[in-house]
Amino acid sequence: MNKKEEILSLLESNAKLSAAELAVMVGRPAAEVEKTIADLEANKTILGYNAVVNWEKTSSAPVTALIEVRVTPQRGQGFDHIAQRIFRHDQVKSCYLMSGGFDLMVIIEDKSLKDVAMFVSDKIAPLDSVLSTQTHFILKKYKMNGTEFHSKDEDNREAVVL
Amino acid sequence: MNVDSMLSDKVKAIPPSAIRRFFDLANEMKGQVISLSIGEPDFVTPWAIREAGIYSLETGNTHYSPNQGFIELREAISHYMKRRFHIQYAPKSQVVVTVGGSEAIDIAVRAVVNPGDEVIIPEPCFVAYKNCVLMAGGVPVTIPLRAEDNFVLKPDQLRAALSPKTKMIMLGYPNNPTGAVMSREQLQDIVAVIRDLPVLVLSDELYAELTYEPASHCSIAELDGMAERTILIGGFSKAFAMTGWRIGFACGPESILAAMNKIHQYVIMSSPTTAQDAAIEALRHSHEHITPMREEYNRRRRLVVHACREMGLGCFEPLGAFYVFPDIRSTGLSSNEFCERFLQEEKVAIVPGHAFGECGEGFVRISYASSLENIREAMVRLKRFVERNSPK
Structure with missing residues (x-):
């Protein structure tokens, strides 16, 4: 891994690291690291900085569903056009083109089961090139983006080990 | 009958820990403090290794192994030593699997030391060395290493400590x-001093994999003519985060390893079978297990060294293990006072340097085997503490 990739992987696991801290951690001057990050942001290698939130701990936990969508690709545009028609909706949090038994995997977040179901039946299923949809509701999140949701963070080592 | 009077003289000769009070205090406050006082990885053993241990139990592999350890493991150790450190050991006769590096150190000392033999121990060092020598009836001869030498053993210091009784x-x-x-190069200078003398070397290389660039690990056993007089101690605890499995190994000259195995078979019988099976998996994919942990340690190392220097504590660049050993003499506190007060006032545990030998006085050991969050917070508190205790 070169320094640029090391910085990316550090930021991916903790976006709160400052450029000054990153500089010390990777052993490069702060100005160089600042420039590297600015370049990565400018060329859209870094697209944003998100917090990993466990919404279950709040009163407004959304319902998340994973929708398998089978579609007919369109001449000259493949899957991109239909994918775009789907992922532009705010409810769609992720959208992937897949190999295997279906084509698009769409991850949707909404307020309730009903909202998700209505969204699929109103906005996705009726599209011309959509052949079928299958909705799977997520019941519990164990791990997301490398973060475990229910791990106990206790250090059970001895107080002093020489 | 006074039971106390029945204790052996050898055991009575072992001095109590120099930091007993600090130990008690740290134990009392456990759970309420940030601990940078722990000489073991904060990582849990990589899952693939744990899974190999689980599989070993599932298949009912719950019996004794051969005394020296499973031959598959000894072969894996032999390959690993060849591949990583360019030293050739015959799996059948030059490798013994032990209960951690600690057992290996003990049986190595007991296999070669006669009462009255002198054993040279450069300090500061791991606390077991001196006591293993005492228990074997040997005479520890310590060399106080110097901060200005970055705590490296210098040939002149070694020369001054040698005597006809040095074993x-x-x-x-x-x-x-x-x-x-x-x-x-530094090891070559040491070898030049002892080349023509009948002196053995015990090289404890538990932290070999935790060496950071630009340094790379060199074993003294690699150097010309040294393999035949070096007992090399290796292990899984530090590199693979396997401290609780209690598994390590010793490699060296056939006759010494045979003697060590004699002791090992009567006091230990054989190392834990589950741990041996897990260790085989560890060595099979050593690179992918070790590399991410080493990279993470290196980043934390840089943070701690940088923070210590920023707050004015003298600190050479430590390129191995997971410790930083800053000089705290500028505060005017002894290392014991420093650590006790830091613990009580700022709720962070670090270890007084003199726990590792008298010449460690004036220094403290900070372990960076702790999470990034803990290290960041501990450095903020250390800065505050040092500022409060610096002469105006």
């Missing part, structure tokens, strides 16, 4: 507690 030298690099490493 062995115990080296621990990468070093606990200083984080110092010794380069090939």
Whole structure:
């Protein structure tokens, strides 16, 4: 891994690291690291900085569903056009083109089961090139983006080990 | 009958820990403090290794192994030593699997030391060396290493400590507690001093995999003519985060390893079978298990060294293990006072340097085997503490 990739992987696991801290951690001057990050942001290698939130701990936990969508690709545009028609909706949090038994995997977040179901039946299923949809509701999140949701963070080592 | 009077003289000769009070205090406050006082990885053993241990139990592999350890493991150790450190050991006769590096150190000392034999121990060092020598009836001869030498053993110091009674030298690099490493050239200077003398070397290389660039680990056993007089101690605890499995190994000359195995078979019988099966998996994919942890340690190392220097504590660049050993003499506090007060006032535990030998006085051992969050917060508190205690 070169320094640029090391910085990316550090930021991916903790976006709160400052450029000054990153500089010390990777052993490069702060100005160089600042420039590297600015370049990565400018060329859209870094697209944003998100917090990993466990919404279950709040009163407004959304319902998340994973929708398998089978579609007919369109001449000259493949899957991109239909994918775009789907992922532009705010409810769609992720959208992937897949190999295997279906084509698009769409991850949707909404307020309730009903909202998700209505969204699929109103906005996705009726599209011309959509052949079928299958909705799977997520019941519990164990791990997301490398973060475990229910791990106990206790250090059970001895107080002093020489 | 007074039971106390029945204790052996050898055991009575072992001095109580120099930091007993600090120990008690740290134990009392456990759970309420940030601990940078722990000489073991904060990582849990990589899952693939744990899974191999689970599979071993599932298949009912719950019996004794051969005394020296499973031949598959000894072969894996032999390959690993060849591949990583360019030293050739015959799996059948030159490798013994032990209960951690600690057992290996003990049986190595007991296999070669006669009462009255002198064993040279450069300090600061791991606390077991001196006591293993005492228990074997040997005479520890300590060398106080110098901060200005970055705690590396110098040939003139070794020369001054040698006597006709010297049986062995115990080296621990990468070093606990200083984080110092010794380069090939520095080791060559040591070898030049003892080449023509009948002196053995015990080289404790538990931290070998935790060496950070630009340094790279060199074993004294690699150097010309040294394999035949070096007992090399290796292990899984530090590199693979396997401390609780209690598994390590010793490699060296056939006759010494046979003697060590004699002791091992009567006091231990054989190392834990589950741990041996897990260790085989560890060595099979050593690179992918070790590399991410080493990279993470290196980043934390840089943070701690940088923070210590920023707050004005003298600190050489420690290129091994997971310790930083800053000089706290500018505060005017003894290392014990420093650590006790830091613990009580700022709720962070670090270890007084003199726990590792008198010449460690004036220094403290900070372990960076702790999470990034803990290290960041501890450094903020250390800065505050040092500022409060610096002469105006």
